[in-house]
Amino acid sequence: VTADRPGAAGATKVRIESLGVCLPEKVLTTEELMSRCRHRPRLDLEGITGIRERRVAVGEHALDLAVRAAERALALSRYRAHDLDAVICTSISKHHRPDEFTFEPATAVLVRRALGARNALVFDVVNACAGMLNGLLVLRALIRTGAARSGMVVSGEQNLPLAEAATREVRHSLDRQLAALTLGDAGAALIVDVSDDERHGIHHLELVTGAKHDHYCRSLPSPRGRGGILLTKARGLQRKGAEHFPAYLKRALDATGWSLDDLQHVIPHQVSVRAIRQGVKALGRYLGVDPPEIFRCCADRFGNTTTTSHFVALHDLMLQGDAQPDDNILLVSGASGIVIAHATLTLDDLPERYRARWGGAGAS
Amino acid sequence: VRRVRIESLGASLPAWWRPWHGSVAHAATAGRRCLAASRHRGADVGVLVSAGIHRDGHVAEPAIAAYIQHRLGINVEFQGRPTLSFDLLNGGCGMLNAAQVVGAMLLAGEVEAGMVIAGEANGDRRPDPSSAVPRSGAALLLDLAPRAETGFGAFAFRTHEQDAGLFTAVVSLAEPRGRLLIRRDARLEEAWLAQAAETVDAALAQEGLTRAGVDVVVPSQISPGFLARLPAAISIPAEKIADFSPDLPDTGSTSVFLAWHRLLATRPPATGARVLFLAFGSGLTVGAAVYTL
Numbered sequence: 001v002t003a004d005r006p007g008a009a010g011a012t013k014v015r016i017e018s019l020g021v022c023l024p025e026k027v028l029t030t031e032e033l034m035s036r037c038r039h040r041p042r043l044d045l046e047g048i049t050g051i052r053e054r055r056v057a058v059g060e061h062a063l064d065l066a067v068r069a070a071e072r073a074l075a076l077s078r079y080r081a082h083d084l085d086a087v088i089c090t091s092i093s094k095h096h097r098p099d100e101f102t103f104e105p106a107t108a109v110l111v112r113r114a115l116g117a118r119n120a121l122v123f124d125v126v127n128a129c130a131g132m133l134n135g136l137l138v139l140r141a142l143i144r145t146g147a148a149r150s151g152m153v154v155s156g157e158q159n160l161p162l163a164e165a166a167t168r169e170v171r172h173s174l175d176r177q178l179a180a181l182t183l184g185d186a187g188a189a190l191i192v193d194v195s196d197d198e199r200h201g202i203h204h205l206e207l208v209t210g211a212k213h214d215h216y217c218r219s220l221p222s223p224r225g226r227g228g229i230l231l232t233k234a235r236g237l238q239r240k241g242a243e244h245f246p247a248y249l250k251r252a253l254d255a256t257g258w259s260l261d262d263l264q265h266v267i268p269h270q271v272s273v274r275a276i277r278q279g280v281k282a283l284g285r286y287l288g289v290d291p292p293e294i295f296r297c298c299a300d301r302f303g304n305t306t307t308t309s310h311f312v313a314l315h316d317l318m319l320q321g322d323a324q325p326d327d328n329i330l331l332v333s334g335a336s337g338i339v340i341a342h343a344t345l346t347l348d349d350l351p352e353r354y355r356a357r358w359g360g361a362g363a364s
Numbered sequence: 365v366r367r368v369r370i371e372s373l374g375a376s377l378p379a380w381w382r383p384w385h386g387s388v389a390h391a392a393t394a395g396r397r398c399l400a401a402s403r404h405r406g407a408d409v410g411v412l413v414s415a416g417i418h419r420d421g422h423v424a425e426p427a428i429a430a431y432i433q434h435r436l437g438i439n440v441e442f443q444g445r446p447t448l449s450f451d452l453l454n455g456g457c458g459m460l461n462a463a464q465v466v467g468a469m470l471l472a473g474e475v476e477a478g479m480v481i482a483g484e485a486n487g488d489r490r491p492d493p494s495s496a497v498p499r500s501g502a503a504l505l506l507d508l509a510p511r512a513e514t515g516f517g518a519f520a521f522r523t524h525e526q527d528a529g530l531f532t533a534v535v536s537l538a539e540p541r542g543r544l545l546i547r548r549d550a551r552l553e554e555a556w557l558a559q560a561a562e563t564v565d566a567a568l569a570q571e572g573l574t575r576a577g578v579d580v581v582v583p584s585q586i587s588p589g590f591l592a593r594l595p596a597a598i599s600i601p602a603e604k605i606a607d608f609s610p611d612l613p614d615t616g617s618t619s620v621f622l623a624w625h626r627l628l629a630t631r632p633p634a635t636g637a638r639v640l641f642l643a644f645g646s647g648l649t650v651g652a653a654v655y656t657l
Contacts, residue, residue: 099537100534100537101422103419103453103533105646105648109649113525113528122649123457124451126424127429127451141468142465142468145468145471207450208442208447210440211439211440214434218423218425221421221422337427
């Protein structure tokens with residue numbers, strides 16, 4: 001199907017046909033991580049961020065997390081690996097071996113090889129923590145113009161090396177590497193296709209980069225030693241985010257024809273419990289109302305899992321029984337760049353299928 | 365049927381008066397030249413995709429595209445018109461992938477103009493001797509073609525992931541500031557040539573075109589030896605293949621469009637000519653795109 005004119009293809013609605021999330025079994029508490037610091041900063045990180053613990057990958061790497069999540073998504077999908085027309089990998093942490101970051105080949109090639117998705121167009125999309133929503137935007141454009149019928153957006157994040165570098169290098173309680181101690185590991189994969197019901201699917205998806213603010217959060221190899229580091233000006237980042245995201249959030253709701261009351265869940269980027277609370281406050285000030293209690297947070301248990309965080313939260317909501325079929329959801333993301341991203345979507349029967357498949361022993 | 369065209373093209377090659385231009389600087393220079401030659405203003409650019417592989421300082425986040433957007437001054441504030449910047453990485457095929465993605469966003473009416481930019485440089489202080497990356501930048505501005513039948517047609521990508529190990533680029537984090545290590549296997553060129561014909565077939569079949577209908581092939585300038593063997597591998601005569609390899613090195617993701625830039629400057633094809641862009645990248649992936657001038 002090729003578009004004859006703009007708008008014709010633009011009307012196609014895509015949906016999340018399947019979701020797979022992989023959370024490593026090993027739990028690492030914030031207390032234990034802080035006690036590993038060479039110079040333990042005099043601050044109560046757990047109290048400040050609300051992050052109690054996170055999952056960490058042991059003996060496996062970012063790629064393995066991505067592949068495990070992708071396999072779980074396929075297990076719940078009507079598509080098999082070779083049906084997928086595209087596999088887009090959006091990981092930031094391209095660790096496939098210890099102390100190494102792989103830029104070529106693209107991680108999506110390696111996921112394709114592991115899954116046997118032999119007909120898939122493959123490439124990586126990298127856009128900091130907005131990666132998966134960005135991948136969704138790219139895949140939607142490919143589906144809308146007929147370049148793909150179904151595809152996968154997949155991400156595996158192994159952030160423990162960043163946290164370990166921070167335990168070696170953090171010197172004081174205002175250190176710019178402190179944010180690295182809030183990260184967690186996870187993998188997530190979405191299978192996306194054309195929605196067969198006008199009510200279900202992604203209604204609105206918008207990402208915008210305010211590149212003037214590209215200095216607030218950077219990840220790069222350490223100049224002092226082994227490994228990569230994450231440098232964050234947390235306060236500035238939060239202030240800029242809070243200043244600008246409510247207008248885009250309102251625009252996303254308006255474009256969908258919703259108000260806050262039409263939503264069952266808002267899933268913000270899981271930076272920390274406190275950051276989410278402050279975001280809600282900023283939104284309240286902007287809208288002049290008290291936002292309802294629909295802002296979901298699982299950062300206390302999983303930390304900030306970067307690109308995968310929205311879908312780790314959705315996984316958690318579905319398994320806890322909070323997410324139901326036909327629920328309206330708003331995803332809000334703020335990422336390094338600064339990228340502000342919003343998506344509104346309505347779930348089909350995914351929560352029921354998800355609970356039926358993973359509700360028992362496979363919960364993690 | 366509306367198509368997506370390259371409205372403007374910019375290139376940045378190494379120059380002696382700025383020997384330390386990094387990948388972002390090269391990308392921004394190419395982007396500035398591209399915008400200067402365009403009828404669009406920077407603010408019209410709704411999406412900016414960076415396809416460069418090697419990143420200044422090996423930065424993993426934010427997206428390099430955000431740095432480029434900042435340098436080009438395209439809608440850098442949140443107030444006003446929105447621009448999305450992101451990176452698309454797929455080795456030497458990245459710019460073709462990005463052109464397809466931006467094209468899809470244009471056809472779906474999501475943006476009115478988009479840019480595909482790439483810059484390449486090995487930014488290490490003491491680069492690994494076998495991991496040299498010639499410095500360069502290339503930029504495309506894409507919009508919907510005003511005339512029917514002009515612009516990009518079929519895209520085809522073929523990946524042989526069993527050969528993924530023949531070409532790898534990793535940043536070793538074992539030493540401070542990281543170090544870029546590029547490894548090319550001796551069988552690499554052979555493997556690329558072996559999968560070229562199948563990719564060309566796929567693109568031409570989608571477009572309903574025969575090999576005789578192709579007026580010019582613009583390949584990645586891998587090496588003189590590679591380009592000498594390419595005609596036989598894809599069954600297209602050598603005089604139709606743009607070969608600048610003696611003085612244009614393989615610059616990775618920017619290679620195809622630097623060759624296209626050179627071709628337009630030296631012997632531009634006539635209007636209506638059918639061009640076949642042919643990119644060779646890690647993966648191993650070969651990408652082909654038909655373009656009508």
